[in-house]
Amino acid sequence: MKRVITGNQAVAYGVILSRVDVISAYPITPQTTIVEELSELIASGRLKTRFLKVESEHSAMAALIGASTGGVRTFTATSSHGLAYMHEMLHWASGARLPIVLVNVNRALGAPWNIWGDQSDSLSQRDTGWIQLYCENNQEVLDTIVQAYRIAERVKLPVMVVLDAFVLSHTSEPVEVPSMEEVDSFLPPFCPDYPIDTQEPRAYSVITTPEYFLEFRYKVQKAMEEVPEVSKKVDDEFRSRFGRGYGAIERYGKEEAEVVLVTSGTVTSTSRMVIRKLNEEGWSVAGLKIKRFRPFPSEEIYRAIKGAKKLAVIDRNLSAGVGGIFAQELRAALYPKEERLPVFGFVSGLGGRDITPELIEEAIQYTVEHPRPEEEILWLGLKK
Amino acid sequence: MIEIRFHGRGGQGAVVASKVLAVAFFHEGFYVQSFPAFGVERRGAPVMAFLRVDREPIQLRVNIYKPDHIIVLDPTLMGAVDVTSGLKPNGWILINSGHPPETFNDLKNFRIATVDATSIAIRNSLGSRTNPIVNTAILGAFSKVSGLVGIDSIALSIREETPGKKNENAKAAREAYQEVKTA
Numbered sequence: 001m002k003r004v005i006t007g008n009q010a011v012a013y014g015v016i017l018s019r020v021d022v023i024s025a026y027p028i029t030p031q032t033t034i035v036e037e038l039s040e041l042i043a044s045g046r047l048k049t050r051f052l053k054v055e056s057e058h059s060a061m062a063a064l065i066g067a068s069t070g071g072v073r074t075f076t077a078t079s080s081h082g083l084a085y086m087h088e089m090l091h092w093a094s095g096a097r098l099p100i101v102l103v104n105v106n107r108a109l110g111a112p113w114n115i116w117g118d119q120s121d122s123l124s125q126r127d128t129g130w131i132q133l134y135c136e137n138n139q140e141v142l143d144t145i146v147q148a149y150r151i152a153e154r155v156k157l158p159v160m161v162v163l164d165a166f167v168l169s170h171t172s173e174p175v176e177v178p179s180m181e182e183v184d185s186f187l188p189p190f191c192p193d194y195p196i197d198t199q200e201p202r203a204y205s206v207i208t209t210p211e212y213f214l215e216f217r218y219k220v221q222k223a224m225e226e227v228p229e230v231s232k233k234v235d236d237e238f239r240s241r242f243g244r245g246y247g248a249i250e251r252y253g254k255e256e257a258e259v260v261l262v263t264s265g266t267v268t269s270t271s272r273m274v275i276r277k278l279n280e281e282g283w284s285v286a287g288l289k290i291k292r293f294r295p296f297p298s299e300e301i302y303r304a305i306k307g308a309k310k311l312a313v314i315d316r317n318l319s320a321g322v323g324g325i326f327a328q329e330l331r332a333a334l335y336p337k338e339e340r341l342p343v344f345g346f347v348s349g350l351g352g353r354d355i356t357p358e359l360i361e362e363a364i365q366y367t368v369e370h371p372r373p374e375e376e377i378l379w380l381g382l383k384k
Numbered sequence: 385m386i387e388i389r390f391h392g393r394g395g396q397g398a399v400v401a402s403k404v405l406a407v408a409f410f411h412e413g414f415y416v417q418s419f420p421a422f423g424v425e426r427r428g429a430p431v432m433a434f435l436r437v438d439r440e441p442i443q444l445r446v447n448i449y450k451p452d453h454i455i456v457l458d459p460t461l462m463g464a465v466d467v468t469s470g471l472k473p474n475g476w477i478l479i480n481s482g483h484p485p486e487t488f489n490d491l492k493n494f495r496i497a498t499v500d501a502t503s504i505a506i507r508n509s510l511g512s513r514t515n516p517i518v519n520t521a522i523l524g525a526f527s528k529v530s531g532l533v534g535i536d537s538i539a540l541s542i543r544e545e546t547p548g549k550k551n552e553n554a555k556a557a558r559e560a561y562q563e564v565k566t567a
Contacts, residue, residue: 004407004416116422166422167445172403173417174410266445273443352422354446 002176007168010138010175011077011103011161012037014145016047017183018101021072021190024052024063028082029115030165031105035077057082061089061100068098069204071195073149076100079165080107080121087125090158094129094220096205099152099159099190101145102130106265106316107165108351116352117165119265119317123293123325129220131159131227132294134264138168138175140291143244146183150234153190155223164266165352178242186241224295231292248297250289251304254279257286259367260305262313264290264326267355271314274360285364290326298333305341312344312367314355314380323347323377344373348380355380386532387448390433391467392457394425397519400545401457402433405523408533408541409437417442430465437532455526456480457501457518468494478526478564480518485567499525499564501556508552508559517553520546524557525564535561 005013011034015023023042025035041047052063057078064074078086083104093100108118122132133148135141141163148159163169194202208216228248239245251260253275263271268289275287288304290297305311311334315324322328327345334340344367349355359381366378388405392398399420406418414437421432434448450470459481461467467477473493480501481487488496501518511517520542527535538561539554546553 004403004410004418115424166419170422171417171419171445172406173442174415269443269445356446357444 002174004172005138005175005177006033006170006172007138007141007163008033008105008170009037010142011145011163012041013175013177014142015075016041017142017178017180018075018146018149018187019073019184019189020049020075022050022052022064022067022074023076024054024060024067024074025076025078026054026057026060026082028057028079030107030169031077031079031082031103033169034103034105057085058089061086061093061102064100065089065093065096065098068093068100069096069196071190071192073190074100075102077103077105079105080109080115083121083125084109087128090125090128090130092205093158095216097156097220097223099149099156101148101152101159101161103145103161103163105163105165105169114351115165117167117316118350118352119162119315119325120350122160122162123317123319125160126294126325129157129224130294131155131157131224132162132292133159134162134291134293135168136266136268136289136291138171138173139244140246141168142175142177143238143242144246146187147231147234147238149187149190151227151231154230154234155226157220157223157227162265167266176244182241186238227292227295228297228299246291247300248290248292249300249304250291251286252289253286254284255286256284256307258284258309259364260286260288260308260311261360261364261367262288262290262311262326262330264293265316267314267316267349267360270355270357271360274357274364278361278364283364283368285368293326293329296329296333301330301333302337308341310344310367311341312346312363314346314348314360314363316349316355318347318350342372344370344378345376346378346380353381385436385438385442385444386453387451388435388437388453388455389448389451390435390455390457391461391465392431392433392519393427393461394429394431395427395515396431396457397517398431398433398457401455401519401523402435404520404541404545405526405533405538406435406437407545408523408527408537411537411540412533414439415441430461451475453526453530454478455522457522459483462488476529478522478529480522485565489567495529495566497525497529497564497566499560501525501560504556504559504563508556510549510552510556520553521556521560524560527557528561528564529566
């Protein structure tokens with residue numbers, strides 16, 4: 001059934017449809033309404049999920065690590081400082097190979113204080129061993145959560161599903177909400193290999209000496225390397241059942257374009273309009289959406305940018321001292337290739353400032369007009 | 385694409401009004417995108433909410449800077465905030481006011497409509513005399529003056545989206561549909 005719902009409501013539907021057993025979360029703007037929606041359903045008895053109230057995000061993740069080890073399906077949601085506060089537990093969750101699904105509503109970190117959209121929170125967790133999936137609209141948010149459990153439970157790694165603050169979290173738009181039966185037939189119950197069993201006691205994640213630790217991390221890497229194939233299968237099956245699929249990346253616009261604009265999150269949505277307009281005007285430009293940031297879809301990107309002469313990246317995030325993080329990852333992915341395309345790294349929209357069609361067009365125009373970027377970081381819409 | 389901006393005061397239901405109107409358009413087969421001003425709301429302070437409506441899926445994901453129409457839930461906002469900011473020429477400004485539209489003749493280049501949504505709300509026991517809930521009534525008036533969305537779709541949406549007094553809210557919208565005045 002199609003309903004007009006916010007991104008945060010789409011998260012709640014995704015969680016309900018995925019038959020999550022245990023939720024633990026601590027409220028923070030702009031994630032709050034996810035927790036409100038779910039806890040109200042639980043309090044009124046309409047949702048048979050256990051909600052563990054905690055005093056912090058650190059405890060929320062710790063609680064889920066316990067619950068997931070116990071063998072049940074788990075969920076949490078957070079933003080910004082909340083995600084940062086979880087940091088060490090994020091490492092633990094991936095190291096312990098627990099298929100926890102976390103929704104992060106992208107928000108800037110202070111100082112100065114800011115509650116608006118900015119990817120610096122999730123991207124600063126890129127080395128924690130979590131799969132990261134970025135969403136473009138509310139439908140994709142719901143669908144990605146359902147897919148995330150399939151992927152997580154198959155490769156035994158946690159998944160972070162990411163959506164933009166307010167532009168998705170608090171924006172209502174039509175979303176097809178599948179039925180419980182449809183999702184049940186796609187997402188089987190979680191069957192962990194080694195759940196806690198009092199009849200068969202085990203120790204979990206005990207001290208591991210240098211003799212074995214390297215191998216544990218090797219296995220995490222190998223699990224990450226399975227993700228492209230597993231997530232493609234999951235996405236293909238999802239598409240065949242629900243008529244919607246997303247891929248790790250998506251290329252759109254003119255087929256043999258000289259300039260490819262790389263974006264993530266809702267910037268992609270606005271970019272589609274801009275690129276359609278520019279294509280009609282005869283510009284040789286295409287768009288590339290990156291949905292899966294971890295593991296980074298290097299192979300998929302090589303195939304998608306074949307024939308392109310220049311890449312423009314719009315980053316709504318900043319790694320101070322280097323620049324935009326998607327641009328940085330893209331440059332690293334391209335380095336082994338013989339033909340290294342110039343990467344124009346634009347930084348824009350930090351702390352929730354709009355990335356307007358005019359700014360996107362400005363970035364494309366700059367890239368078309370310059371053989372190489374004049375600066376390592378190209379600031380878009382900066383007040384001087 | 386049609387873009388609509390709501391002006392109200394925190395607690396008046398501007399955000400809900402934008403959602404209810406979105407669902408009404410949705411029932412008529414439109415794609416919709418409804419959102420609040422992304423900020424920190426305080427009760428009584430001026431707030432805004434937004435709505436985009438189109439026949440195609442809506443890909444534009446930025447604020448509304450140049451609305452086609454404006455809906456003002458609180459008459460005391462007139463003069464207190466620049467409700468016409470960015471408004472396209474010939475757009476409607478629908479104001480909750482007991483005064484005739486000619487009162488606002490200084491707003492040249494725009495079409496003015498007024499409806500006494502406050503009296504309609506009080507008469508239908510929506511909210512209290514000091515804090516009437518006017519957000520559903522004014523949508524009935526919008527249906528009439530804009531001609532963009534039917535009153536039956538508004539009434540259906542109100543029934544679906546309002547938490548209580550569904551009949552009274554729907555009735556208020558229909559009364560406002562009858563009573564709205566245009567210059």
